[in-house]
Amino acid sequence: MRRITRLAIAAACAAATTADAQGTRADELRATRARLDRLTARWRVADSVLKAFDDSVGRSRAALDTVRAGNLRILVSKALRAEVEASARRRAGPLDTLLGTATARLTRHWIVVRQRNDSTLDTAVVAYVAKPGKAYPEGREIDVIWGPVADTLYGRGFRTAAMHLVWSDADNPVSRWLNAELNPDTTTAVAWTTVRLTLASDQTTAGHKCWNGDIDACKVMLRLVPLTDAPTQFFDSAGRRQHVERNTGLSDEPHRTNCLRGDDKACRALMAFEQWSVIPPNLLSGTVAQLAVRMGGSTALDRLIATQESPARALAITAGVPIDSVLRVWVRNARERRLPSEDMSAGIAAGSLMWILVCGVLAMRSSRWR
Amino acid sequence: MFSAILWSQWKATRALVLVVTVLVFAAPLFSLQVAYTAFSPVQFVSSMQSFGALYSIMAAVAGLLVALSAWRLDHAGHHVYALALPLSRARYAAYRFTAGLVFLLPIAVGLLIGCLLVAISGLIPDGLHAYPIALTLRFTLAALVAYAVFFAISAATNKTAGMIIGVIASLFFAQYLLNVFAGNTYDILEPTVNFIFVRPGILSVFAGRWMLVDA
Amino acid sequence: MSHAIETRNLRCRVAKSFEISDLSMHVPHRAVYGFLGPNGSGKTTTIRLLLGLMKPTGGSVVVLGMPMPERHAEVLARTGYVPERLHLYPSLTVGEAIRFHRQFYSTWDQAWANELMKQMQLEGDRRVGVLSKGESGKLMMLLALSQRPDLLVLDEPTDGLDPVVRRDILAALVEYVTDREATVLISSHLVHELERICDWVGLMDKGRLVAEMPMLEFKTGLKRLRVASAPDSLSGAPFTLLVRDRGNGSVEQWLVRGWAPAMQTYLESVGASLREVIDLDLEEGFVEMLRASRQRTG
Numbered sequence: 001m002r003r004i005t006r007l008a009i010a011a012a013c014a015a016a017t018t019a020d021a022q023g024t025r026a027d028e029l030r031a032t033r034a035r036l037d038r039l040t041a042r043w044r045v046a047d048s049v050l051k052a053f054d055d056s057v058g059r060s061r062a063a064l065d066t067v068r069a070g071n072l073r074i075l076v077s078k079a080l081r082a083e084v085e086a087s088a089r090r091r092a093g094p095l096d097t098l099l100g101t102a103t104a105r106l107t108r109h110w111i112v113v114r115q116r117n118d119s120t121l122d123t124a125v126v127a128y129v130a131k132p133g134k135a136y137p138e139g140r141e142i143d144v145i146w147g148p149v150a151d152t153l154y155g156r157g158f159r160t161a162a163m164h165l166v167w168s169d170a171d172n173p174v175s176r177w178l179n180a181e182l183n184p185d186t187t188t189a190v191a192w193t194t195v196r197l198t199l200a201s202d203q204t205t206a207g208h209k210c211w212n213g214d215i216d217a218c219k220v221m222l223r224l225v226p227l228t229d230a231p232t233q234f235f236d237s238a239g240r241r242q243h244v245e246r247n248t249g250l251s252d253e254p255h256r257t258n259c260l261r262g263d264d265k266a267c268r269a270l271m272a273f274e275q276w277s278v279i280p281p282n283l284l285s286g287t288v289a290q291l292a293v294r295m296g297g298s299t300a301l302d303r304l305i306a307t308q309e310s311p312a313r314a315l316a317i318t319a320g321v322p323i324d325s326v327l328r329v330w331v332r333n334a335r336e337r338r339l340p341s342e343d344m345s346a347g348i349a350a351g352s353l354m355w356i357l358v359c360g361v362l363a364m365r366s367s368r369w370r
Numbered sequence: 371m372f373s374a375i376l377w378s379q380w381k382a383t384r385a386l387v388l389v390v391t392v393l394v395f396a397a398p399l400f401s402l403q404v405a406y407t408a409f410s411p412v413q414f415v416s417s418m419q420s421f422g423a424l425y426s427i428m429a430a431v432a433g434l435l436v437a438l439s440a441w442r443l444d445h446a447g448h449h450v451y452a453l454a455l456p457l458s459r460a461r462y463a464a465y466r467f468t469a470g471l472v473f474l475l476p477i478a479v480g481l482l483i484g485c486l487l488v489a490i491s492g493l494i495p496d497g498l499h500a501y502p503i504a505l506t507l508r509f510t511l512a513a514l515v516a517y518a519v520f521f522a523i524s525a526a527t528n529k530t531a532g533m534i535i536g537v538i539a540s541l542f543f544a545q546y547l548l549n550v551f552a553g554n555t556y557d558i559l560e561p562t563v564n565f566i567f568v569r570p571g572i573l574s575v576f577a578g579r580w581m582l583v584d585a
Numbered sequence: 586m587s588h589a590i591e592t593r594n595l596r597c598r599v600a601k602s603f604e605i606s607d608l609s610m611h612v613p614h615r616a617v618y619g620f621l622g623p624n625g626s627g628k629t630t631t632i633r634l635l636l637g638l639m640k641p642t643g644g645s646v647v648v649l650g651m652p653m654p655e656r657h658a659e660v661l662a663r664t665g666y667v668p669e670r671l672h673l674y675p676s677l678t679v680g681e682a683i684r685f686h687r688q689f690y691s692t693w694d695q696a697w698a699n700e701l702m703k704q705m706q707l708e709g710d711r712r713v714g715v716l717s718k719g720e721s722g723k724l725m726m727l728l729a730l731s732q733r734p735d736l737l738v739l740d741e742p743t744d745g746l747d748p749v750v751r752r753d754i755l756a757a758l759v760e761y762v763t764d765r766e767a768t769v770l771i772s773s774h775l776v777h778e779l780e781r782i783c784d785w786v787g788l789m790d791k792g793r794l795v796a797e798m799p800m801l802e803f804k805t806g807l808k809r810l811r812v813a814s815a816p817d818s819l820s821g822a823p824f825t826l827l828v829r830d831r832g833n834g835s836v837e838q839w840l841v842r843g844w845a846p847a848m849q850t851y852l853e854s855v856g857a858s859l860r861e862v863i864d865l866d867l868e869e870g871f872v873e874m875l876r877a878s879r880q881r882t883g
Contacts, residue, residue: 198412355572359518362522381677454636455689
């Protein structure tokens with residue numbers, strides 16, 4: 001097909017040359033160029049179709065071996081099988097611990113490890129979400145990670161793919177509330193630092209109150225209660241006025257002026273009209289869900305995926321304690337779980353002292369002094 | 371003997387120590403003044419972080435200047451006087467080295483006082499935490515490492531110092547040749563920089579975040 | 586005879602074109618040893634080798650009975666050294682330089698240091714960096730003498746100084762040597778200056794020790810002879826013929842070492858006739874010795 005297209009382009013070029021020699025030179029040249037452009041465009045379309053076809057045929061024809069390790073089911077090209085299998089066996093146990101009983105959900109899906117289509121050097125790990133009752137490759141694929149072959153690549157790939165696959169079963173209010181895959185791992189000090197900074201920096205009254213331990217305010221912050229009147233739920237009257245003062249974007253002039261003069265009704269009206277700039281984005285829901293999973297034990301993730309309850313109720317079911325208790329721990333962690341200061345550690349001190357000593361000894365043995 | 375060397379070195383170094391001490395004392399206060407205008411803790415931390423590099427640079431400069439001033443008098447006299455004194459070369463170098471270490475202490479104290487003033491100022495937003503002692507310790511160690519490195523180089527002969535500079539220049543030249551003749555396949559600079567700056571590399575204390583106030 | 590300084594086949598390459606080669610010198614105890622040589626002959630390098638300021642590439646050095654540079658700290662504790670250029674820290678005042686220096690010497694004599702300060706008219710609060718050449722020289726001499734050393738090593742201590750300062754420095758030196766019976770090694774290219782105070786002399790040229798002898802022998806034994814009808818070769822001569830200048834006529838000019846009047850009979854025995862014996866002063870002798878040495882080495 002490509003050869004035919006190239007021949008056509010060559011013929012068009014030849015025709016253009018001949019036409020150029022006859023008739024009105026400029027017109028014919030323009031016509032020929034237009035024709036050439038059309039042919040080139042067609043050739044590009046045909047070529048991309050051909051490439052896609054070659055790719056899909058190649059993929060479906062590629063011989064993939066099956067590897068099973070714990071609950072992981074992996075399709076892997078023959079050349080990579082040995083190292084992938086060894087890596088999967090090492091990772092299966094820790095993944096079971098991390099996911100708890102939800103790990104059984106992995107057996108319904110596949111993880112695919114193969115050479116990347118557009119690179120001879122890189123290997124790709126792909127999460128394949130199987131359609132019920134359908135065989136590979138008719139499901140949905142999610143590219144997880146790719147790079148040069150390495151055990152660490154597989155380790156990260158299997159873990160992330162497993163998260164995708166397990167969470168793909170969740171189709172419930174809490175998954176929509178989270179709006180992302182859940183990482184069931186223990187929340188790191190770095191993540192708590194982010195929560196702390198976000199909460200402490202929040203400009204809303206609810207944010208301030210939540211930071212100071214008001215659990216109802218936290219529920220508003222985290223959208224764990226329905227938002228019926230966001231300006232009132234997120235702010236008190238002073239907060240509303242401050243918010244309008246800060247946000248020059250809220251510029252419905254009579255309302256703005258009145259609001260700043262102390263007319264709370266005007267503030268509410270203005271903020272209700274411009275709601276998009278009132279409600280801060282819900283960025284912290286992942287850490288609450290993560291905390292609930294860790295509090296709930298090995299079956300918690302399974303419960304979170306299976307429940308069809310509201311997010312607040314789902315989190316309580318997951319954690320096995322009332323949502324207020326979960327949020328209290330969450331606020332406490334946000335306030336207290338700090339990263340150890342990077343500025344100083346015993347390792348840094350020991351290393352530095354060693355180098356000071358080494359340099360001192362070298363200075364004493366300097367050739368000038370012998 | 372040590373007191374004599376300490377005293378002579380103090381005379382040559384005191385102006386420098388005074389200037390550097392004032393600068394490091396002022397740095398945390400200045401960073402607070404800049405960060406104080408931030409309207410959220412995130413901005414405050416971000417503003418404070420922008421001063422992190424300044425502390426590491428000041429530590430390196432303090433170490434460098436004190437090391438150079440430790441040998442300045444002897445370099446000026448081509449080391450004849452020092453070599454003619456009736457004590458072993460190693461002992462003399464050890465005295466000079468120790469004296470220089472002592473002069474880094476006022477600088478560290480200056481920084482500590484500045485950092486403590488920031489910590490007790492009451493101007494740090496809720497949710498953030500000041501690390502005056504950790505930062506001062508790190509600054510002190512970094513300054514000491516820089517001092518020790520430059521002291522050792524300065525104590526060496528011109529030939530040795532030239533060799534060190536030659537090795538560094540050769541690395542850059544070798545990387546240039548590799549880029550020209552082998553494309554960008556090989557990178558010898560990155561592993562070298564990692565070797566120096568990643569723990570336990572000699573300058574690893576300079577790497578990472580230097581935060582007086584952090585979340 | 587025991588020696589305060591003794592080197593054996595000392596070698597040190599300082600630059601591509603200059604080296605100290607096979608230097609064997611002997612400075613007797615309690616001697617004032619004049620170390621002569623033109624500029625660039627290797628006097629300063631030799632002194633630095635003697636004091637352990639440089640490391641030799643071969644040979645051995647023994648100073649005050651101790652090998653150098655292995656025991657330099659002990660040797661330097663008993664040695665006063667005045668280098669050719671001011672080596673003290675310029676930011677110190679004279680008083681501070683003295684206080685600094687005395688910390689290193691257990692034998693330091695502060696009373697004498699004060700006396701010397703008065704004698705030399707040095708002001709304690711002046712900075713070393715602004716001292717004149719003469720004042721610097723006096724300060725360095727003060728420091729070296731106040732240590733009460735057993736050995737004084739002075740490298741061109743009076744070079745570039747005016748006659749008054751030079752006289753002061755040499756007077757202090759002579760007084761010290763007289764009192765203390767110390768050994769002095771003093772280098773200079775000003776020959777006549779050493780003539781008065783030295784009892785031994787060593788002559789350096791191009792990194793080699795050309796001659797080493799008691800001053801008396803140098804002054805009295807070195808002669809220029811005018812000789813007629815001398816045979817081409819001399820055998821069994823009781824003196825050392827350093828230079829033989831045949832000239833154009835029948836009378837030759839000889840430079841000899843170890844001459845004594847009784848040796849005239851030797852010349853007669855070989856058929857030569859001595860016309861004149863010319864005494865040489867130290868400077869003339871120094872120049873002639875150098876000439877002879879250079880003729881020998883080409």
